[in-house]
Amino acid sequence: MADTATFSPSRRFVIAAFGIGAAGFAVGCTVGGSEAAGPVTLTSLGDYVRVGSDNTITVYLRHIEFGQGVSTGLTTIVAEEIQADWSQMRFEHSPADNAKYGNPAFGGMMGTGGSTAIFSSWQQLRAAGASAREMLRQAAAKKFGVDASEVLLVKGKAEAGGKSATYGELAAEAAKITPPDPASLKFKDPETYEFIGKERDPATGFGRLDTPDKVHAKAQYALDYHPDGTLTALIARSPKFGGKVGSVDDAAAKAVKGVTNVVQISNGVAVVATDFWAAKKGRDALKITWDDSGAETRSSDAMIADYKKVLAKPGQEARKEGAGVAGLKGAGEVITADFEFPYLVHAPMEPLNCVIEYKPGESATIHSGSQMPTGDQAAACAVLGLTPAQVTIVTMLAGGSFGRRATPDADLVSEAAQIAKALNGKAPVKLMWTREDDIRSGKYRPMNVHRMTARINKGAIEAWGDRTAIQSIMEGTPFLPPGTTDFSSIEGSNDIAYDIPNISVDVHLVKNPVSVLWWRSVGHTHTAYAKEHFFDVAARKAGKDPVELRRTLLAKHPRQLAVLNLAVEKAGPVPAGKTRGVAVHHSFSSYVAEVADVTINADGSFHVDRVVCAVDCGIVINPDIVRSQMEGGIGYGLSAILGEQVTLKDGAPVQTNFYDYPPLRMSQMPKVEVFIVPSTEPPTGVGEPGVPPIGPAVANALLAATGKTYAKLPLGAKA
Amino acid sequence: MKLTINGKDQEYTGEDDRPLLWYLREDLKMTGTKFGCGVAACGACTVLVDGQPTRACVTPAASLEGKKITTIEGLDTPAGQAVQKAWAELDVVQCGWCQSGQMLAATALLTATPKPNEQQITDGMTGNVCRCATYHRIRGAVARASEIMG
Numbered sequence: 001m002a003d004t005a006t007f008s009p010s011r012r013f014v015i016a017a018f019g020i021g022a023a024g025f026a027v028g029c030t031v032g033g034s035e036a037a038g039p040v041t042l043t044s045l046g047d048y049v050r051v052g053s054d055n056t057i058t059v060y061l062r063h064i065e066f067g068q069g070v071s072t073g074l075t076t077i078v079a080e081e082i083q084a085d086w087s088q089m090r091f092e093h094s095p096a097d098n099a100k101y102g103n104p105a106f107g108g109m110m111g112t113g114g115s116t117a118i119f120s121s122w123q124q125l126r127a128a129g130a131s132a133r134e135m136l137r138q139a140a141a142k143k144f145g146v147d148a149s150e151v152l153l154v155k156g157k158a159e160a161g162g163k164s165a166t167y168g169e170l171a172a173e174a175a176k177i178t179p180p181d182p183a184s185l186k187f188k189d190p191e192t193y194e195f196i197g198k199e200r201d202p203a204t205g206f207g208r209l210d211t212p213d214k215v216h217a218k219a220q221y222a223l224d225y226h227p228d229g230t231l232t233a234l235i236a237r238s239p240k241f242g243g244k245v246g247s248v249d250d251a252a253a254k255a256v257k258g259v260t261n262v263v264q265i266s267n268g269v270a271v272v273a274t275d276f277w278a279a280k281k282g283r284d285a286l287k288i289t290w291d292d293s294g295a296e297t298r299s300s301d302a303m304i305a306d307y308k309k310v311l312a313k314p315g316q317e318a319r320k321e322g323a324g325v326a327g328l329k330g331a332g333e334v335i336t337a338d339f340e341f342p343y344l345v346h347a348p349m350e351p352l353n354c355v356i357e358y359k360p361g362e363s364a365t366i367h368s369g370s371q372m373p374t375g376d377q378a379a380a381c382a383v384l385g386l387t388p389a390q391v392t393i394v395t396m397l398a399g400g401s402f403g404r405r406a407t408p409d410a411d412l413v414s415e416a417a418q419i420a421k422a423l424n425g426k427a428p429v430k431l432m433w434t435r436e437d438d439i440r441s442g443k444y445r446p447m448n449v450h451r452m453t454a455r456i457n458k459g460a461i462e463a464w465g466d467r468t469a470i471q472s473i474m475e476g477t478p479f480l481p482p483g484t485t486d487f488s489s490i491e492g493s494n495d496i497a498y499d500i501p502n503i504s505v506d507v508h509l510v511k512n513p514v515s516v517l518w519w520r521s522v523g524h525t526h527t528a529y530a531k532e533h534f535f536d537v538a539a540r541k542a543g544k545d546p547v548e549l550r551r552t553l554l555a556k557h558p559r560q561l562a563v564l565n566l567a568v569e570k571a572g573p574v575p576a577g578k579t580r581g582v583a584v585h586h587s588f589s590s591y592v593a594e595v596a597d598v599t600i601n602a603d604g605s606f607h608v609d610r611v612v613c614a615v616d617c618g619i620v621i622n623p624d625i626v627r628s629q630m631e632g633g634i635g636y637g638l639s640a641i642l643g644e645q646v647t648l649k650d651g652a653p654v655q656t657n658f659y660d661y662p663p664l665r666m667s668q669m670p671k672v673e674v675f676i677v678p679s680t681e682p683p684t685g686v687g688e689p690g691v692p693p694i695g696p697a698v699a700n701a702l703l704a705a706t707g708k709t710y711a712k713l714p715l716g717a718k719a
Numbered sequence: 720m721k722l723t724i725n726g727k728d729q730e731y732t733g734e735d736d737r738p739l740l741w742y743l744r745e746d747l748k749m750t751g752t753k754f755g756c757g758v759a760a761c762g763a764c765t766v767l768v769d770g771q772p773t774r775a776c777v778t779p780a781a782s783l784e785g786k787k788i789t790t791i792e793g794l795d796t797p798a799g800q801a802v803q804k805a806w807a808e809l810d811v812v813q814c815g816w817c818q819s820g821q822m823l824a825a826t827a828l829l830t831a832t833p834k835p836n837e838q839q840i841t842d843g844m845t846g847n848v849c850r851c852a853t854y855h856r857i858r859g860a861v862a863r864a865s866e867i868m869g
Contacts, residue, residue, distance in 0.1 A: 214818055220750075351755075657758050
């Protein structure tokens with residue numbers, strides 16, 4: 001099976017992206033008018049490009065910037081085709097509007113996720129830039145009295161016959177030009193690229209567009225938005241998943257200085273106060289009796305035991321090669337291991353928050369780090385009885401997300417709207433989640449168990465079985481086509497690329513009240529670990545070198561093979577005193593291999609010293625951002641496998657904050673070297689694909705030294 | 720009560736136990752200092768108090784009478800300027816939320832130890848969490864800032 005023909009969201013997203021691309025382009029070419037913004041006139045040349053009389057070029061982002069670099073990457077695509085000078089380029093989040101800014105990879109709904117920003121925008125933004133460029137050329141020809149073919153466009157200026165004009169000077173006239181027929185657009189020859197694929201250069205200022213404001217603390221996030229009179233709200237939620245408010249005694253809370261309101265909403269009790277500290281004291285003073293009749297009451301150990309019972313029976317089939325599950329019986333030796341993965345919290349550094357300014361019956365304006373702006377808008381409309389035209393979503397920079405801000409149920413905005421409604425719009429309301437709320441309130445990477453089985457015969461892996469028990473992330477969301485298996489539970493398992501004659505992948509979707517959500521790289525967070533670590537276990541059982549066996553069994557998958565070979569080559573020989581592990585994985589249409597060099601100390605503690613990463617993500621828009629996403633993905637994935645877990649006791653989370661949900665720190669961060677495979681394939685995602693291989697690469701390094709299978713995560717402190 | 724923040728005197732009249740973080744962010748609208756955990760476990764709220772890195776989320780504003788408080792908005796020492804320059808040169812930031820605290824921690828480190836070795840950089844910075852895991856570049860940027868300082 002070829003990598004590109006697998007059943008995975010990546011593949012589905014590719015089809016959707018290129019299928020709807022033409023329509024997306026058509027709306028991208030409508031020309032808006034000009035508006036005055038102080039002394040500057042802003043002229044739209046299509047829905048994605050705005051040129052100011054001050055000669056700035058602003059690209060509207062339909063994707064949120066939360067660290068992954070889209071504010072630079074998407075802007076680069078336009079800058080290239082419009083022939084800009086980099087110093088002209090600006091970015092702004094687009095308004096909430098599916099018709100103009102829907103993500104074709106999300107079926108036309110606005111959303112950031114699935115590592116889709118660049119590849120779903122590539123054709124569209126090239127066209128938007130090229131279209132604006134030709135309109136500017138026509139405007140210049142008219143102004144100079146020459147034929148358009150004589151106009152030279154270079155670094156944000158038009159020149160012909162000794163005359164010159166900036167784009168800013170031409171914008172108003174360009175807006176009157178009929179946009180060119182999309183089919184007539186010509187794109188730049190990659191040989192002449194000035195920005196795409198180019199390295200960051202501090203000398204010329206070519207680098208991330210969000211850096212200066214972030215370094216000088218001028219960047220504005222939702223939590224920084226604080227209009228005068230803002231009231232701050234905190235919510236007391238059920239300690240157990242599925243619990244409801246029984247009765248409330250709010251006398252002590254209301255007695256706290258600064259507390260203005262206590263209101264019950266759908267999932268808890270909100271304390272509203274003049275400032276955070278008063279709201280926190282007020283919430284601490286609430287006395288709530290919870291109704292746990294519908295709540296989860298098990299502990300996570302008991303839940304894992306229940307998951308393992310389910311695994312005794314076949315689940316929904318996700319892949320069958322050869323004899324499938326029957327192939328696991330036969331000649332040779334059968335090995336099996338249950339891989340246990342805990343609940344994980346996204347824990348973005350900026351805790352969830354938003355600010356709602358509500359005028360009853362008239363309007364609402366919501367400042368939020370919104371990953372699904374039109375979904376948030378719809379939720380606010382439903383609560384407040386307003387139309388989408390009355391609800392403005394202002395998407396702010398977000399302090400990380402890793403999936404947490406993309407909630408199909410719009411939990412954050414729905415809560416805020418309920419509070420605003422209860423207060424009848426008397427003041428702006430800032431709803432904040434504390435870190436404890438973040439760690440303890442769900443939307444976790446689902447806990448799951450993979451039962452891995454292999455039959456080894458005569459030095460070969462003759463059969464492979466991967467059966468998972470997991471809660472579904474996609475069920476009940478608009479992203480799962482009816483009648484299909486939840487792809488997010490099996491992605492990375494069912495498209496195992498190794499040429500093994502008998503393969504069986506199946507899944508049990510279990511239900512419980514703990515809420516779950518996509519977490520950076522989604523299903524690949526566990527499927528890659530189970531596949532790649534168990535592969536090493538099986539290869540060693542077969543008496544083979546795991547890297548050599550991968551090379552043999554990936555012969556039909558040249559892109560996986562190429563990243564594997566590049567990473568191994570660049571890693572060089574294993575340093576004395578260290579142990580090494582290797583993993584390779586395909587996710588979100590990109591290919592990544594990682595080599596981890598690990599020191600195991602005499603007391604059994606270990607440290608990941610160095611990671612060499614090779615990535616193939618098609619055409620590279622910005623190599624330094626690709627590197628930064630691989631570095632960050634490696635750190636994020638390593639953090640999870642070393643120490644992160646939420647466990648439940650009697651249905652309630654045990655962990656509370658960073659002291660018992662330990663994030664990776666600098667002392668644990670390996671040196672990282674990233675190598676990029678040159679490619680002319682369409683660009684694919686980099687936000688997530690760096691995460692999956694690091695866990696199994698480290699586990700394989702430990703296995704190489706100790707002979708143990710590392711089937712229970714997190715790994716903890718000792719090898 | 721008088722607090723000195725970035726060289727400017729401020730009159731604090733709030734609650735005795737209210738952390739400095741909320742006074743900075745809500746009253747003074749100085750939002751460069753960030754909220755991350757509320758329990759001094761992540762360093763996003765790091766400010767300098769008489770040059771020492773201090774967690775504003777657990778430090779009552781009322782405990783700082785007569786002290787010199789420096790936030791990211793007032794980072795104008797040679798070390799602070801070098802840190803910001805190095806951070807920009809290396810494009811350290813991703814989401815950016817923790818970076819005020821990281822830069823304040825780096826400034827304190829370089830002020831005390833202008834030529835830190837690798838271990839000293841790790842020791843000086845490991846209290847500051849970055850979920851984007853920009854640690855690899857932070858290491859490089861601290862070293863670069865040290866070079867810029869000469």
